[in-house]
Amino acid sequence: MSAGCTRRATLLAAGALAASAALRPGFAAERPVVRAGVLKFGTVSWELDTVRANRFDQEAGIDLRLVELAGNPATQVALQAGGVEVIVSDWLWVSRMRTKGEALSFIPYSTAVGALVVPAGSAITGIADLRGRRIGVAGSPLDKSWLLLKALAGDRHGLALDREAQPFFAAPPLLNSKIGDGDLDAVLTYWPFAARLEARGMRVLVTVSDMLTALGQPANIPSIGYVFREDWARANPAALAGFQAAIGRAKTLLAQSDAAWDRLAPLMQAEDDATFRTLRDRYREGIPRRWTAEEQAGAAQLYALLARLGGRELVGDAATIAPGTFWAGGS
Template identity: 30%
Template sequence: MSSITRRDLMAAAAATALATSLAAPALAQSLPQVEFLYSPYADYAPFFVAKEFGFFEEFGVDVTLSPKGDTAETIQMLASGNIEAGSATWASSLFNALDRGATVAIIATSARMPSTVPSPSPFMVSQLAWDAGVRTVADLKGKRIGIPGPGGFGMFSVGKALEKGGLTFEDVEPIFLPPPATAAAFANGALDAGWSIEPFAQQLEKQGLGRRLVEDHTFGTELGLIAFNQDFVTENEDAVVEFMAAYLKAARLLDTGGWNDDKVLRAVAKYTGTEPDSLRGIPYTIRSEDGAIDMASVREQEEFFRSRGALEYDGPVDIEGVYRLDLLKRANELLANKK
């Protein structure tokens, strides 16, 4: 073979490589883009897995995962169109926003508490309080209790735990702080007990800072939901369906033994800021297989916040009017047809 022929072949190969490298970004840019708000908790694992395992791209949607604040911030950003999607808890701020006509569409559940122990979201007592004689919920009267916020699942969960000892929020001193801050508060005596969630609950145990006090107080409770900006949904129904199909694929992988996969643990560790080994063996939240929401559980939480005087309206809010079961059904069908 002559040198000229070799040069021709090399030039052709280089041109092909260049065309391919240019086409790849163009292809990525052509996919519908969704920015999704998450919190660094293990119950967001399906989104982490769908991203790291390439499920979103497989179904044809380009997803960016962005850390968020609380539920109120999530709903505000969704309603204003500053973000396309996110997960939030069933909080008083969400119920009030829906009553005011917030432009969000609810698509599916994001997490549900299992009906087994150990719980992925236990009510914990500090080791210092335990050593001082706190052995039951009733012993916490007048004590400082940690809650992640004044109107979300954490407050509902703590309220149910206090009921186990015949207490209410009026019997304790609520202290609002996020789960990552609980370790320091337990260690220095700033908190006597409080709400937690994985992977932070197991860390408290391993560090000898806290013990599980109540775990059977929220069996089967809907913890969170997946919501989209309503205008985005109207203009991009197919993208929402594709996003949800990828989410369902990841959720089913996790709920059928996926937590034993080291690759899964590395994916979750990346977004929770923990080591993979710290996730091994911890209890996890679950989901319904088809992603449907248990509305009875949601209504129970709505009534809890009403009893706290946190709702600005009377009667049940119209959740069904923004719950897009039709898109969830299409996502299940898309996933089934992919197999």
């Protein structure tokens, strides 16, 4: 066979192979790419890694790619710069950005928030016992859980925690270390870190959901969610629908299958079996069960309370949640 014939045959074979691949269901070139900004060992990566491992993204008609970033501020910058399509944040931030003219939207990820944890043998049995105590708080003085705890302490016990206790604001890993060493009497922290303390035998004094209920607020509101640019969602409705379908299947699998969690063990970095099980169980408890107009109205109610407690430093110039914060779909 001549060189020309050989080249033509090769090209024909390559063309036939490409055509055959393109006809296969879920062929990658036909699927829109959705880039999600994640923290390498964050809880969101558990869910999205499950999506990819089980090809839920491909079956939903998308190609999900995870972009590992250094921290939550980095994920927000990446979203705003167009480096990723989706991140996880809270709806307070989404509303604040919308008020500034940046049209972001939110769909639920988790209702889990956090808890106030004390050592197993602590004499602290209620919020009133926090007077004079050393309280570690994850984040800053504007942390939403801290604002709620202060409000509850003031309303129910006449206790001004800012003045009558000793708050210590720091990153969650440091707080877990300090309470383990006996340097703190209590820690108010995010749910994965509270779960780790609980697995070590420490006692949950009150959850953030308990605080919300005591303050007359709905306790089943998704606190954090997947956040994306509204213009991207409107221009790519199939990509967003595919993403929602894929994460829905991952949540269902993680809610029902222990084997799915065994595969995630390296990502979870659990120190022992008790920690592994507690992290798994708390994630499952935080899976949103409903997201209707009722829950969205409850979030607006909670926003008003947080705006009153945190003021402009927390919510910016808007006393009420910005319209469009919660994605309603449509074109």
